[in-house]
Amino acid sequence: MEGPLLRYRGHSVSDAQVQFIRELIARHPSESRRGLSQKLCAAWGWSQANGAAREMLCRGLMLALSRAGHISLPPVRYQPPNPLAARSRPSVMEHRDVDRTVIAGSLSELGPLVFECVRRTPQEALFNALLHSHHYLGYSQPVGEQLKLMVYAGPRPVALFAWSSAARHLGARDRYLGWSATARRRNIHLLAYNTRYLILPWVQVKHLASHLLARMTRTLSEHWQNAYGHPVYFVETFVDPTRHRGSCYRAANWIHLGLTQGRGKNDQTHRANRSIKDVLGLPLTADFRQRLSESG
Secondary structure (H helix, E strand, C coil), rough: CCCEEEEEEEEEHHHHHHHHHHHHHCCCCCCCCHHHCCCCHHHCCCCCCCCCCHHHHHHHHHHHHHHHCCCCCCCCEEEEECHHHHHCCCCCHHHHHHHCCCCCCEEHCCCCHHHEEEECCHHHHHHHHHHHHHCCCCCCCCCCCCCEEEEEEEEHHHHHHHECCCCCCHHHHHHCCCCCCCHHHHHHHHEEEEEEEEEEECCEECCCCHHHHHHHHHHHHHHHHHHHHHCEEEEEEECCCCCCCCCCHHHHEEEEEEEECCCCCCCCCCCCCCCCCCEEECCCCCCCHHHHHHHC
């Protein structure tokens, strides 16, 4: 039995499906690439959890098939500007007025700690700039579902959390969850990835990192529900053991799941291209395996 003609973002594409796309293009010779991707989404029923068509996925699949020589797409009619390519790096000017006076003492002395979602607010530029300046990985613009939260002690920011969609394939995590490939494809949006966590360098409060992490994960699903209309049941992150031990995650009850293969979130080459990291995860509900294993 022959294997799939092409694999794209977790989808196996058969000869019959490629033939369907060829016939779709032939039936609509004057249609644009965008129009063809919309028709393909409708024909295959490809939609997001909120009901919107997965148009970019269809368009990317068709482009991959075209580059591989399996189909012929119409010429590009319009090349829209890419806002991510044109995006400038966060400016240090955005946080030049931030009070850098050392904050020390105990947790109780710190006072109330307030978590604020800052994405698409005036504070987002400050969040990006602080992360860019003070996190060893810097700032990178996430794609897909994402949250940015700033933690304040009074008027002063003390910590930053960045979250995004989880990796589609992650062996250590997938073995721990025990879900099938079908369940993973259906439910991957119910996981979240902690891309960045930063305690600002002038904040020196013992146990603050694990305390904030525990509070963050208790409310994360509610934040996700408010932003995207669905909860999350499991969270994951990567820790570079050459730089950190991940002590605050372990103190907040995160579980060591295994190691990455060094291939990155959107790998298509199956070859290592970065350092191997520890994979840590945390269930957010007691019945997480049941919820994540449901395949419809």
